[in-house]
Amino acid sequence: MLKHLYSWNVDVIHPKQLSDTIAKGIKVVLLDSREPNEFNVSHLSSAINIGYDNFRMESISKISKEDLIVVYCSVGYRSEKIGKELLDAGYKNVLNLYGGIFEWVNEGHGVVDNSNQSTTRVHAYSKSWGIWLKKGVKVYD
Numbered sequence: 187m188l189k190h191l192y193s194w195n196v197d198v199i200h201p202k203q204l205s206d207t208i209a210k211g212i213k214v215v216l217l218d219s220r221e222p223n224e225f226n227v228s229h230l231s232s233a234i235n236i237g238y239d240n241f242r243m244e245s246i247s248k249i250s251k252e253d254l255i256v257v258y259c260s261v262g263y264r265s266e267k268i269g270k271e272l273l274d275a276g277y278k279n280v281l282n283l284y285g286g287i288f289e290w291v292n293e294g295h296g297v298v299d300n301s302n303q304s305t306t307r308v309h310a311y312s313k314s315w316g317i318w319l320k321k322g323v324k325v326y327d
Contacts, residue, residue, distance in 0.1 A: 188262060188285060196269035198284040199256055201293045207254075215249055217257045219268040220287075224309035227325045228297040230258065230290065238264040243275055251277045258283035258290070260311045261318060288319045297322075 192198075199207070208214055216233040218225050225235040236245050238259065249255065255277060257265040265282050272280045283290065291297060291308050299305045310316030310324035 191261065191263050192266055192282075193270075196257075196266050196273065196280060196282045198262070199281040200284045201290045201295055204256055204283060204290075205295055213254065215253045215255045217246070217255060217265075217268070218287075219257055219259045219265045220309070220311075223327060224260070224311065226300055227307050227309040228287075228299055228305050230287065231296070231298045231302070233258075236268065238268065241268055241271070243271070246272075249277075251275075252279065253277075254279045254281070256281045256283055258286045260309075260315060261286040261288055285318075291322045292320045294321070 216230050218229050218233040218235045219238045221237055221239060222235060255272060257269045257280065259265040262282050262285055265286060269280045269282045287297065287308060296304055297308060306322045307325050308319055308322040310319050310326060316324050
């Protein structure tokens with residue numbers, strides 16, 4: 187499904203690669219391009235919610251253009267679009283999390299809630315997109 191969904195204009199990082207990078211202590215700026223109601227259910231630890239519908243470049247102005255940035259959303263479609271905007275704005279090390287938070291959770295990696303507590307809940311976006319989330323507890327608005 188992702189093969190046809192992505193434009194492939196932003197390099198991807200697979201969940202295991204991201205997990206390994208973080209485990210090595212390499213600084214990664216995680217940007218969650220889902221909407222606040224999705225982010226509030228759960229997100230990758232230390233992620234910054236930048237949204238998609240109302241994303242503004244000013245919201246990341248304090249992030250260095252040299253930092254390693256990984257953008258993610260539910261499956262990687264919205265985050266790829268934001269990633270392209272970042273690359274066009276001069277950010278040099280931008281990657282899209284392949285499969286988004288769904289694949290992250292499907293591969294057994296953890297997420298946290300707004301209290302930074304581990305959770306199995308994941309906002310599944312919609313019933314049609316939720317079929318791609320195989321693990322965790324699906325949450326819909």
